[in-house]
Amino acid sequence: MSETGKTETVFDRIWSFFSSVRLSVVVLVLLALTSIIGTLIPQNQTAMYYYQNYGEFILKIFSVFQLFDMYHSWWFRFLVLILAMNITVCSLERLPNVLSIVRKKPVFDAERFRRYKGAQDLTVKGNAIDRREAYVSVVSKKFGSPTVVDSEKGFTVFSERGRYTRLGVYVVHASILFLILGSLIGSLFGYEGFVNIPEGEAKAQINLRNSDKTIGLDFQVRCDDFEVTRYDNGAPKEYRSNLTIIENGKEVLKKRIIVNDPLHYKGINFFQSSFGSIPGKNLTLSFTSKASGMVYEKKIKPDETVELEENLGTFVLQGFLPSYPFMGQDLGESYIGSLSVEGKEPEQVVLPLHFAMFDKMRKGAVSVGIVNYDSSEYTGLQVTRDPGVYLVYLGFTLMIVGCYIAFFMAHQSLCVEVVQSTDNTCRVMVSGTANKNRMGMVMIIKKIASQIETA
């Protein structure tokens, strides 16, 4: 055998592998079964969570199979890829045949219709020629534009409809390809993140979800006002943020957003998703001297330095952290400061909001505590960008249209044959066929037959 012959066989094999409906069923079964896993194992939690709930050994095994983010794992994506190839090859394999059927001119043969299931034979009184017009109108009411063939002893009315509905299933398959492509584009070029903006502040940077990366925007979002309204029973009724988009120093867009009504700007969407309060910029701290027992209260702002009494050194308020891990525990929201005494290394001071006297444990010459702090409300916004969403929506539309055509419409053809038998009676045969829902077609034939009897 020649070299080219060999490669053709391999190609043919791959082609026939992907063109089998058995493969579709197997892949769909695998997708259905494996999808269950992700509903039992909580997805995208912290490593700590998994460690505590599953232990180290199972954690390692699950990690290998990416079960903690399984819908984005290599093997799940591989299954989806196989499905996409399967759909593509199946459609390419069958579509030319179907297209040629759709394009073909219908061939009417009364002899063939006689053999179809559900064919009705009637005897009606009268002359065949007198009945012609009435019967043609019965058929055209249901089916439209019939073909009438006159014969020696009577006539035959043929009609058909819905030839193009044979394409419905390919519309559904195309819709799935659009969905897969759209979601691929979304995952490649889109992102999902969040940003917390205190009232009155503007931000131009967002944090990505499930990662510690940030993304810069080429405009700023300012939160002018945030408000929660409540029902009488205290349950939240509405979360509302007034947002302003600032580009090149100019206010370009203002919008009030609520949970089901987001802000869209330059393909980026801002959704109301949470709220909270964060400590503001004004603190009052207490400095307790171990030697004298004196307590000195001082007002301080971030990055400010204060000189302490009794030569206890200087204190700098360095910043704020949303959480602070300490001996395996989370101390929660904390300010961080630094205490320097001449001739010694500066010492770090942790000031958790919820443990005011935490610094006593350091057992230094001076212990620092929080007396009070002001806080400001912030709005929590979900930020997304998804350039694939239009393809996904196209897929959605095609899927519904395709399913409707594929399920509830059919290529149906109908034949009414009238033969004069004696001087005053005709024999009428009503028959038809459909490419699906034949039981429904039998009902249509019965209906047409009864209309013909009374026409």
Next chain:
Amino acid sequence: MNSSLVLAIVTFVYGFSAVLYISSAVFKNDKPAAIGNWVAWIAVFGNVLGFILRWIESYKVGYGHIPLSNLYESLVFFALSIAIVCLALEWKYASRYINTVAMPLAFLAMAYASLKAKAGGGEIQPLIPALKSNWLTVHVMTCFLGYAGFAVAFGISILYLGKRFFAENGKDRSDKGGFELLDELTQQTVMFGFLFLSLGIITGSVWANSAWGSYWSWDPKETWSLITWFVYAIFLHLRYVRGWDGTKIAVISIIGFIAVMITYFGVNYLPGLHSYGKP
């Protein structure tokens, strides 16, 4: 007259109709089912009335939303959807026995709703901000019409298997042509369910995208609705392309309905975005 009372009575009317349908099958006589059909129409009327009354009541307490926002309300609508699909089939195919199992499912849904109401789940609650959208109505209605289609398909499949069982044991030779109709109706109702499940998933996706910016987040209810969709997609391929029918197709329809039940009830025990329908 309030909605709770009307719906409590409707439960019994559905129950009565179920008894009539089942006795028809047991005594092999069409007459009880013919009466059961009328009783079911009365139940549907009461069900719609209860739904509308509850809607009005929600405005009276000042919340004002369509009653499709928690488990109790969804069960009331589920019962209504099942009954309507059953009655439509019976009307179209002029056959009494097809609803022997399916119509009692409407009773079961309504009975479960009544139990929930007794346990305090029937109270009218304000809508949480996430549910305040016009998508709520279309999403919940399409989903439950889909579920109802599958429920009726399940009822017909159970009936099919039951008849097969008795036919093979030589106890029932009365209805030889019935199998073909049941087989066909399983497919028809699955297709109806599939179209509406697809619509339900799609409207949910579009809503999610407009409410929190992502059309799919793999939360357990979403995932289970997709699993259900896969099962019925398998059903349709085996049926259309590989020509499966009869017992095999009835079994797949039953598996599909188990997935529907997990999507509807089971997922409430898993964490996720759809926590509104928790029992």
